[in-house]
Amino acid sequence: MKYIRKLVCSCCLLLGSFGWANPILNQVPDSLKDKSYQYLFSRVQQSENTKIKELYLRVFLLKAKAEHNWKQQVNAYKTYAHHESDSLKWIYADSMVYIARVSKDSTLIGSALISKGAWFYQAKDYVHALALWTQADHLITGQSNPYQRYKLNYLIALVKYYLDYTAEALTLLQSCKDYFKEDHTRAYLNTLHLLGLCYNKMGDYGRSSAINSLGLKVAAEAGEHEMDAYFLLSEGINQYFLHNNGEAIAHLKNALQVIKRSQNFSSVAVADFYLGKSFWEMRQLPRAMVYFKKVDSIFKVKGFLRLDLLENYKLQFQYYKSKGALKNQLYVIEQLTKAETVLHDNYKTVSKELHRQYEYQQILDQKRKVQSLLLLVHYKNIWVSVLVILVLVAITLVTYNRYQYGKKFDKLINRLEGNISEPTSRQDQSDHKKLGISDEAVQTILVQLEKFEKNKGFLDEDLKAYKLASMLQTNATYLSSVINRYKKKSVVAYINDLRIDYTVEVLHSNRMFRKYSNEALAKEAGFSSTPRFVNAFKRRTGISPTFFIRGLEEKQRK
Known part of the structure; x- marks a missing residue:
């Protein structure tokens, strides 16, 4: 759908080129009909108001169409393309080339192809840029304007350098250098700079350094210093490859x-990369990583990356792998995957080389491996979190229980030392009637129970409810009713509580008993088993025998 809209727009623009002269001219305001192309173009360039700029540019195009002036129509579409957004730029660029071809003027066609190639170059589509500039070169070869030819040769060499056709670029640059040397200082400096880069890429660092020195000398003599930083950048890269890392860093920082300040992000990325590589060789890895991250930042924001800069991610991955930083490893691999896509689009002819150097399939395998490890770490972290929570809960419970045990221990000690009196059951005469037992029988049982408690009859291990009733010369029913009513507990609980109260007392008063085991204490108190003793002790005091003994020992030490 997007392509169809683009095609329709192009057709509409082109059809206007073949209309009748007078109807077209009638669309031009009277005040501008007699204005020259130079006047109209100057207004387009000078105006800061977008609507006014569009008005003059529209008049410029209509005037060119009306006069069937192919050159000025091409200039109009070129200007439109220069000022429009990316979506419309290519429509006007196509119109510019089409009109140039209709003119059958090889110079005009070559000029249009050069302009369109420049926009592809700006979009980092080097393959299409090279194709257009090569077509233009065939068209303008043999023309009387040598500067235009050598300028185009320089542009072709520049793209060939990026596409790794370095030897071909070098041949073109040698001829450009000889021509520009005489009267075109800035073009000469640009050519020298690119020559230095080509020698560097070919590993001839001596020649590259010599070219850089010559460039700085020529710039100083001519007072042209705009290229100085780029010669310094090139020399910094040379010094890195010569393992002179200190000199490399100095040159690169000065260039940077x-x-x-010129906001040349591509050169900034190159400088950052080789600064990182220099620090990496000096084993200053954290400092190297600072610059590698800057290269990645430029790639994320601007989408710029060269084939040699791809090593940035390889080194980052090595660093994070040595640190065991799985998330950072995964991020670097994902960026490397994106970078491969960008480089494949911009450097289609070197895609195989890219796969060979960086073993792309292995990168994908490594990505899956890191993702699996991250998943394991994720689950491990969940289990660790759960375990930590459980430990914290356990510690909280233990702390809380200790606090509660402490309170119960203090209460028990206060009672033993007479600070708190044991509540006594109030005997109400009406209680006897509710039991259905005579007052005399009830009083007899209560008196016998006092004697039983005083004589510590409860320490008898074989003591049962029926045996106690027999000892008190009553029946089990009466005994159970009286104990329930006046002691507020069952016969078994009554006997067990007496045994525990006795144990608590002897442990408090006689340190020797604290050395007894739970089993020995149970036997001493008349319990038939240790678990029954421990359970009865906890039910009566709220704490365990062990905690009570430990508390007594700590209290005595204080």
């Missing part, structure tokens, strides 16, 4: 200060 100037290049940053």
